[in-house]
Amino acid sequence: MAGNSDPLTPRAKLAVTAGKAVAAASRAAGRGSGSVIGGKVALRLDPDLLARLAQNLDVILVSATNGKTTTTRLIAEALRAAGPVVSNALGANMPAGITSALAGGSDAKFGVIEVDEKYLAGVARDTDPKCIALLNLSRDQLDRAAETRMLAENWREGLAGSKAVVIANCDDPLVVWAASSSPNVVWVAAGQMWKDDAWSCPSCGGVMQRPGDDWYCGECGFRRPTPSWALSGDHVLDPHGSAWPIHLQLPGRANKANAASSAAVAAVFGVPPQVALERMYQVQAVAGRYDVVQFQNRDLRLLLAKNPAGWLETFSLIDPPPAPVILSVNARGADGTDTSWLWDVDYTRLTGHPIFVLGDRKLDLAVRLEVAGQHFQVCENLDQAVQLCPPGRIEVIANYTAFQDLRRRVGN
Numbered sequence: 001m002a003g004n005s006d007p008l009t010p011r012a013k014l015a016v017t018a019g020k021a022v023a024a025a026s027r028a029a030g031r032g033s034g035s036v037i038g039g040k041v042a043l044r045l046d047p048d049l050l051a052r053l054a055q056n057l058d059v060i061l062v063s064a065t066n067g068k069t070t071t072t073r074l075i076a077e078a079l080r081a082a083g084p085v086v087s088n089a090l091g092a093n094m095p096a097g098i099t100s101a102l103a104g105g106s107d108a109k110f111g112v113i114e115v116d117e118k119y120l121a122g123v124a125r126d127t128d129p130k131c132i133a134l135l136n137l138s139r140d141q142l143d144r145a146a147e148t149r150m151l152a153e154n155w156r157e158g159l160a161g162s163k164a165v166v167i168a169n170c171d172d173p174l175v176v177w178a179a180s181s182s183p184n185v186v187w188v189a190a191g192q193m194w195k196d197d198a199w200s201c202p203s204c205g206g207v208m209q210r211p212g213d214d215w216y217c218g219e220c221g222f223r224r225p226t227p228s229w230a231l232s233g234d235h236v237l238d239p240h241g242s243a244w245p246i247h248l249q250l251p252g253r254a255n256k257a258n259a260a261s262s263a264a265v266a267a268v269f270g271v272p273p274q275v276a277l278e279r280m281y282q283v284q285a286v287a288g289r290y291d292v293v294q295f296q297n298r299d300l301r302l303l304l305a306k307n308p309a310g311w312l313e314t315f316s317l318i319d320p321p322p323a324p325v326i327l328s329v330n331a332r333g334a335d336g337t338d339t340s341w342l343w344d345v346d347y348t349r350l351t352g353h354p355i356f357v358l359g360d361r362k363l364d365l366a367v368r369l370e371v372a373g374q375h376f377q378v379c380e381n382l383d384q385a386v387q388l389c390p391p392g393r394i395e396v397i398a399n400y401t402a403f404q405d406l407r408r409r410v411g412n
Contacts, residue, residue: 039096121158321352
């Protein structure tokens with residue numbers, strides 16, 4: 001049920017019940033959470049189910065190339081100060097997974113939903129969100145995802161005239177261009193380390209000028225908007241100029257940026273920055289990311305990096321040399337099968353670290369590291385890599401399915 005004031009139709013109730021039964025059977029068979037298959041069955045029985053489930057919720061959508069799962073968790077924690085929350089916390093972010101998540105939230109006030117970039121326009125159409133957070137766009141899954149400007153265009157067209165308050169990162173030109181079709185945008189200066197997908201103007205194709213932290217197109221005048229909220233060191237600056245300390249257990253600049261955007265979202269629903277930021281401290285790890293686990297009498301910190309922008313942020317998190325680093329890369333369906341993105345990652349940042357390489361595409365990674373002048377050893381599996389590592393905490397960086405493989409091996 002989506003709420004007592006507007007009960008679901010008999011067909012919708014049947015769809016929810018059938019979806020939950022299929023999900024439970026999938027879990028019992030050891031095939032994961034079952035949320036995706038359950039949602040697919042439910043949507044097959046009632047194609048309008050997602051819209052029905054969303055109709056009594058204040059829906060918040062979160063989309064980006066990097067940081068959506070973490071930001072969704074941070075927003076959900078902040079909004080619990082204002083009422084019960086239902087969320088797809090495990091990252092099943094396409095319509096089937098989203099439907100499954102909402103079906104489990106009968107008493108919720110807020111639906112905080114992570115959405116895959118390619119599905120944002122459709123999910124926004126179905127769920128009538130009150131708020132949409134747009135964090136960044138960069139190259140990812142090159143064999144499947146459209147070129148980044150096409151994704152931005154999809155967002156721009158899909159969100160044109162939306163009634164939602166759009167919380168958007170003003171430091172990413174692609175996000176700004178996508179959000180500019182919306183009548184109600186709140187700009188957040190969340191920063192952007194990776195700039196290699198925004199050298200040409202998304203509006204006219206001209207060359208972007210980037211003096212300092214600013215950016216503008218010298219040809220058409222498209223430029224960085226003035227932010228209402230900003231990340232400033234370890235603080236969030238609100239629209240009144242007050243600085244609020246960021247309290248996080250999650251590491252790194254990127255997570256402070258996620259917290260700044262999350263505070264801006266929470267404020268839309270009346271949760272003050274101080275309350276929102278204090279509640280975000282509860283988040284220790286997100287679907288295994290940032291967890292430190294014991295394995296073979298060693299401490300392994302598990303870090304997820306799926307694309308060049310993500311690897312760049314992750315390199316800024318790791319302990320300084322000579323901390324050992326294990327890198328694992330796969331190229332399965334969920335990762336994207338094209339590994340040419342490895343050549344966009346600056347692996348010279350690992351100079352001085354002992355490096356150990358594994359995963360389905362360890363040889364692709366080895367060639368890339370060789371060209372970057374790095375010293376490394378290719379390993380058959382995690383056990384061998386850990387045994388070869390010198391003493392001390394081990395930083396383990398993996399892309400999507402490689403990360404899932406590692407979690408299974410360490411029992412996380």
